[in-house]
Amino acid sequence: xxxxxxxxxxxxxxxxxxxxxxxxxxxxxxxxxxxxxxxxxxxxxxxxxxxxxxxxxxxxxxxxxxxxxxxxxxxxxxxxxxxxxxxxxxxxxxxxxxxxxxxxxxxxxxxxxxx
Amino acid sequence: xxxxxxxxxxxxxxxxxxxxxxxxxxxxxxxxxxxxxxxxxxxxxxxxxxxxxxxxxxxxxxxxxxxxxxxxxxxxxxxxxxxxxxxxxxxxxxxxxxxxxxxxxxxxxxxxxxxx
Numbered sequence: 001x002x003x004x005x006x007x008x009x010x011x012x013x014x015x016x017x018x019x020x021x022x023x024x025x026x027x028x029x030x031x032x033x034x035x036x037x038x039x040x041x042x043x044x045x046x047x048x049x050x051x052x053x054x055x056x057x058x059x060x061x062x063x064x065x066x067x068x069x070x071x072x073x074x075x076x077x078x079x080x081x082x083x084x085x086x087x088x089x090x091x092x093x094x095x096x097x098x099x100x101x102x103x104x105x106x107x108x109x110x111x112x113x114x115x
Numbered sequence: 116x117x118x119x120x121x122x123x124x125x126x127x128x129x130x131x132x133x134x135x136x137x138x139x140x141x142x143x144x145x146x147x148x149x150x151x152x153x154x155x156x157x158x159x160x161x162x163x164x165x166x167x168x169x170x171x172x173x174x175x176x177x178x179x180x181x182x183x184x185x186x187x188x189x190x191x192x193x194x195x196x197x198x199x200x201x202x203x204x205x206x207x208x209x210x211x212x213x214x215x216x217x218x219x220x221x222x223x224x225x226x227x228x229x230x231x
Contacts, residue, residue: 004158042119042204042221090158104219106158 003027006091006107012115013078013085021076021110023091030095032074033104036060037088046089049074078112086114117142119207119222127228132195136225138188138205146208146218150179150190153202153224162190162203195229202226 004025013019025032031050035043045058049068063082068074074093078085091107119140128134140148147166151159163172163179165188172179176193192199205222 006158040223042223043219044221045219088156092158103161103164106160108158109156111156 004091004093004105004107006089006110008110009108011110011112013112015114016080018077018079019112021078021089021091021112023074023076023107024072025074025091025093025105025107026072027093027095027105028071029093029105030071031093031102032068033092033094034058034064034066034074034076035090035092037090037109043090046076085112087112117207117209117220119205119220121203121205121222121225123225124223125226125228127230128195130195130197130229130231133191133193134195134227136190136192136203136205136227138190138207138222140186140188140205140207140220140222142186142207142209142220144210145183145186146210148179148181148188149206149208150177150188151204151206153204155201159204192227197229197231200227200229 007022033048034046037043044060046064047058047066049055052071055066055068065077089110092104094102094104122137149164150162152162153159162174162177165172165181167183178191181188202224204224207220208218
Protein backbone atom coordinates (compact mmCIF):
# COMPACT_ATOMS: atom_id res chain seq x y z
CA UNK A 1 0.00 0.00 0.00
CA UNK A 2 1.30 3.42 -0.89
CA UNK A 3 1.11 6.15 1.69
CA UNK A 4 2.70 8.19 4.43
CA UNK A 5 3.57 6.56 7.72
CA UNK A 6 4.19 8.54 10.87
CA UNK A 7 5.51 7.02 14.06
CA UNK A 8 4.97 6.82 16.87
CA UNK A 9 1.27 7.64 17.14
CA UNK A 10 1.74 8.90 20.71
CA UNK A 11 4.93 10.30 22.20
CA UNK A 12 5.67 11.59 25.67
CA UNK A 13 8.61 13.86 26.35
CA UNK A 14 10.12 15.10 29.55
CA UNK A 15 11.02 18.76 29.71
CA UNK A 16 14.53 19.39 28.40
CA UNK A 17 14.59 16.33 26.16
CA UNK A 18 14.87 16.18 22.40
CA UNK A 19 12.54 13.80 20.58
CA UNK A 20 12.37 12.74 16.95
CA UNK A 21 9.18 12.09 15.00
CA UNK A 22 9.41 9.76 12.04
CA UNK A 23 7.80 10.31 8.64
CA UNK A 24 8.22 7.86 5.77
CA UNK A 25 6.50 7.88 2.37
CA UNK A 26 6.52 5.37 -0.47
CA UNK A 27 4.61 7.57 -2.92
CA UNK A 28 7.81 8.69 -4.69
CA UNK A 29 6.95 12.30 -3.84
CA UNK A 30 9.63 14.94 -4.08
CA UNK A 31 8.18 17.39 -1.57
CA UNK A 32 7.55 16.73 2.12
CA UNK A 33 6.20 18.97 4.88
CA UNK A 34 5.75 19.11 8.63
CA UNK A 35 2.77 20.86 10.20
CA UNK A 36 1.71 21.47 13.75
CA UNK A 37 -1.96 21.45 14.77
CA UNK A 38 -3.20 23.03 17.99
CA UNK A 39 -6.81 23.16 19.23
CA UNK A 40 -8.74 26.04 17.68
CA UNK A 41 -5.98 26.86 15.20
CA UNK A 42 -5.32 25.99 11.60
CA UNK A 43 -2.34 23.87 10.65
CA UNK A 44 0.93 25.77 10.72
CA UNK A 45 3.96 24.94 8.59
CA UNK A 46 7.14 24.06 10.50
CA UNK A 47 9.55 22.92 7.78
CA UNK A 48 9.39 21.73 4.22
CA UNK A 49 11.72 19.99 1.80
CA UNK A 50 11.44 20.03 -1.96
CA UNK A 51 14.41 17.79 -2.68
CA UNK A 52 16.86 15.49 -0.93
CA UNK A 53 19.49 17.26 1.19
CA UNK A 54 17.58 20.53 1.09
CA UNK A 55 14.91 21.97 3.38
CA UNK A 56 13.44 25.34 4.27
CA UNK A 57 11.94 26.90 7.38
CA UNK A 58 8.22 27.43 7.56
CA UNK A 59 6.31 29.84 9.74
CA UNK A 60 7.16 28.32 13.13
CA UNK A 61 10.56 26.62 12.73
CA UNK A 62 12.07 27.81 16.01
CA UNK A 63 12.82 24.89 18.33
CA UNK A 64 12.58 22.31 15.55
CA UNK A 65 15.07 20.68 13.20
CA UNK A 66 14.74 18.33 10.21
CA UNK A 67 16.86 16.32 7.81
CA UNK A 68 16.22 14.91 4.34
CA UNK A 69 18.92 12.35 3.64
CA UNK A 70 16.58 10.12 1.65
CA UNK A 71 13.65 10.92 -0.61
CA UNK A 72 11.40 8.66 1.43
CA UNK A 73 12.18 10.04 4.87
CA UNK A 74 11.74 13.43 6.56
CA UNK A 75 12.21 13.14 10.35
CA UNK A 76 11.37 16.05 12.65
CA UNK A 77 13.28 16.66 15.88
CA UNK A 78 11.56 18.67 18.58
CA UNK A 79 14.35 20.18 20.62
CA UNK A 80 14.39 21.44 24.19
CA UNK A 81 14.35 24.96 22.74
CA UNK A 82 10.70 24.51 21.72
CA UNK A 83 8.88 26.05 24.66
CA UNK A 84 5.43 24.65 24.00
CA UNK A 85 5.84 21.37 22.11
CA UNK A 86 2.60 19.67 23.15
CA UNK A 87 0.60 19.39 19.91
CA UNK A 88 -0.52 17.12 17.10
CA UNK A 89 2.15 16.88 14.39
CA UNK A 90 1.28 16.07 10.80
CA UNK A 91 3.61 15.11 7.98
CA UNK A 92 2.55 15.56 4.37
CA UNK A 93 3.96 14.97 0.93
CA UNK A 94 3.05 16.14 -2.54
CA UNK A 95 3.78 15.12 -6.09
CA UNK A 96 5.15 18.44 -7.22
CA UNK A 97 7.48 21.03 -5.89
CA UNK A 98 4.77 23.69 -5.81
CA UNK A 99 2.64 22.98 -2.78
CA UNK A 100 -0.16 25.23 -3.97
CA UNK A 101 -0.81 23.40 -7.20
CA UNK A 102 -0.42 19.79 -6.21
CA UNK A 103 -2.38 17.40 -4.06
CA UNK A 104 -1.01 17.01 -0.54
CA UNK A 105 -1.32 13.69 1.25
CA UNK A 106 -1.13 13.57 5.03
CA UNK A 107 0.09 10.98 7.47
CA UNK A 108 -1.95 9.90 10.48
CA UNK A 109 -0.18 12.22 12.86
CA UNK A 110 1.86 11.99 16.05
CA UNK A 111 0.49 13.40 19.28
CA UNK A 112 3.34 14.74 21.39
CA UNK A 113 2.79 15.47 25.06
CA UNK A 114 5.28 17.01 27.46
CA UNK A 115 5.12 15.42 30.91
CA UNK B 116 -3.36 39.41 5.68
CA UNK B 117 -4.18 36.01 4.17
CA UNK B 118 -6.92 34.40 6.24
CA UNK B 119 -9.43 31.59 6.01
CA UNK B 120 -12.48 31.69 8.25
CA UNK B 121 -14.95 28.85 8.66
CA UNK B 122 -18.41 28.72 10.11
CA UNK B 123 -19.96 27.36 12.13
CA UNK B 124 -17.27 26.23 14.56
CA UNK B 125 -19.31 23.16 15.37
CA UNK B 126 -22.52 21.60 14.18
CA UNK B 127 -24.76 18.76 15.33
CA UNK B 128 -27.20 17.14 12.91
CA UNK B 129 -29.32 14.00 12.80
CA UNK B 130 -28.37 11.10 10.59
CA UNK B 131 -29.90 11.40 7.14
CA UNK B 132 -30.13 15.19 7.21
CA UNK B 133 -28.22 17.57 4.95
CA UNK B 134 -25.88 20.33 6.09
CA UNK B 135 -23.77 23.13 4.64
CA UNK B 136 -20.44 24.38 5.94
CA UNK B 137 -19.08 27.80 5.04
CA UNK B 138 -15.61 29.12 4.23
CA UNK B 139 -14.67 32.77 3.63
CA UNK B 140 -11.17 33.73 2.62
CA UNK B 141 -9.06 36.79 1.98
CA UNK B 142 -6.16 34.98 0.29
CA UNK B 143 -4.60 36.73 -2.67
CA UNK B 144 -3.51 35.95 -5.31
CA UNK B 145 -5.81 32.94 -5.23
CA UNK B 146 -4.67 29.62 -6.67
CA UNK B 147 -7.11 26.98 -5.50
CA UNK B 148 -9.37 25.96 -2.63
CA UNK B 149 -9.52 22.55 -1.01
CA UNK B 150 -11.79 20.85 1.49
CA UNK B 151 -10.35 18.20 3.77
CA UNK B 152 -12.04 15.78 6.17
CA UNK B 153 -10.15 15.03 9.37
CA UNK B 154 -11.31 12.27 11.69
CA UNK B 155 -10.38 12.73 15.34
CA UNK B 156 -6.73 11.84 15.92
CA UNK B 157 -6.07 11.20 12.22
CA UNK B 158 -4.56 13.09 9.32
CA UNK B 159 -6.71 15.15 6.91
CA UNK B 160 -8.00 13.47 3.78
CA UNK B 161 -8.76 15.47 0.64
CA UNK B 162 -12.40 15.75 -0.47
CA UNK B 163 -12.26 18.31 -3.28
CA UNK B 164 -9.94 20.80 -4.89
CA UNK B 165 -11.23 23.69 -7.01
CA UNK B 166 -9.44 26.25 -9.13
CA UNK B 167 -10.58 29.79 -9.92
CA UNK B 168 -12.69 28.74 -12.89
CA UNK B 169 -14.64 25.98 -11.13
CA UNK B 170 -17.96 26.75 -9.41
CA UNK B 171 -18.93 23.29 -8.22
CA UNK B 172 -17.24 19.98 -7.62
CA UNK B 173 -18.73 16.83 -6.19
CA UNK B 174 -17.28 13.80 -4.49
CA UNK B 175 -20.06 11.35 -3.68
CA UNK B 176 -22.33 12.95 -1.09
CA UNK B 177 -20.00 15.95 -0.77
CA UNK B 178 -20.50 18.96 -3.03
CA UNK B 179 -18.26 22.00 -2.83
CA UNK B 180 -19.05 25.36 -4.36
CA UNK B 181 -16.80 28.30 -5.01
CA UNK B 182 -17.62 31.95 -5.64
CA UNK B 183 -14.30 33.59 -6.46
CA UNK B 184 -15.90 37.03 -6.69
CA UNK B 185 -17.17 37.03 -3.12
CA UNK B 186 -14.34 34.77 -1.93
CA UNK B 187 -16.69 32.26 -0.43
CA UNK B 188 -16.93 28.49 -0.57
CA UNK B 189 -19.36 26.01 0.88
CA UNK B 190 -19.33 22.27 1.45
CA UNK B 191 -22.72 20.59 1.27
CA UNK B 192 -23.15 17.13 2.74
CA UNK B 193 -26.19 15.20 1.58
CA UNK B 194 -27.94 12.43 3.51
CA UNK B 195 -25.44 12.50 6.35
CA UNK B 196 -24.08 9.31 7.87
CA UNK B 197 -22.56 8.63 11.27
CA UNK B 198 -19.17 8.26 9.56
CA UNK B 199 -19.38 11.89 8.43
CA UNK B 200 -18.65 12.95 12.01
CA UNK B 201 -15.31 14.73 11.69
CA UNK B 202 -13.65 18.11 11.35
CA UNK B 203 -13.91 19.68 7.90
CA UNK B 204 -11.07 21.99 7.01
CA UNK B 205 -11.05 24.60 4.26
CA UNK B 206 -7.60 25.28 2.80
CA UNK B 207 -6.81 28.07 0.37
CA UNK B 208 -3.57 28.30 -1.54
CA UNK B 209 -1.94 31.40 -2.98
CA UNK B 210 0.47 31.80 -5.82
CA UNK B 211 3.93 32.29 -4.42
CA UNK B 212 6.97 32.68 -6.60
CA UNK B 213 9.82 31.11 -4.71
CA UNK B 214 9.45 29.02 -1.57
CA UNK B 215 6.44 27.18 -0.20
CA UNK B 216 6.02 29.10 3.04
CA UNK B 217 2.41 30.11 3.62
CA UNK B 218 1.32 28.75 0.28
CA UNK B 219 -1.41 26.74 1.98
CA UNK B 220 -3.56 28.71 4.43
CA UNK B 221 -5.65 26.51 6.67
CA UNK B 222 -8.96 27.34 8.29
CA UNK B 223 -9.61 26.20 11.85
CA UNK B 224 -12.26 23.73 10.73
CA UNK B 225 -15.91 22.96 11.44
CA UNK B 226 -16.50 20.09 13.82
CA UNK B 227 -19.48 18.07 12.62
CA UNK B 228 -21.26 15.55 14.81
CA UNK B 229 -23.87 13.30 13.20
CA UNK B 230 -26.21 11.72 15.73
CA UNK B 231 -28.42 8.67 15.20
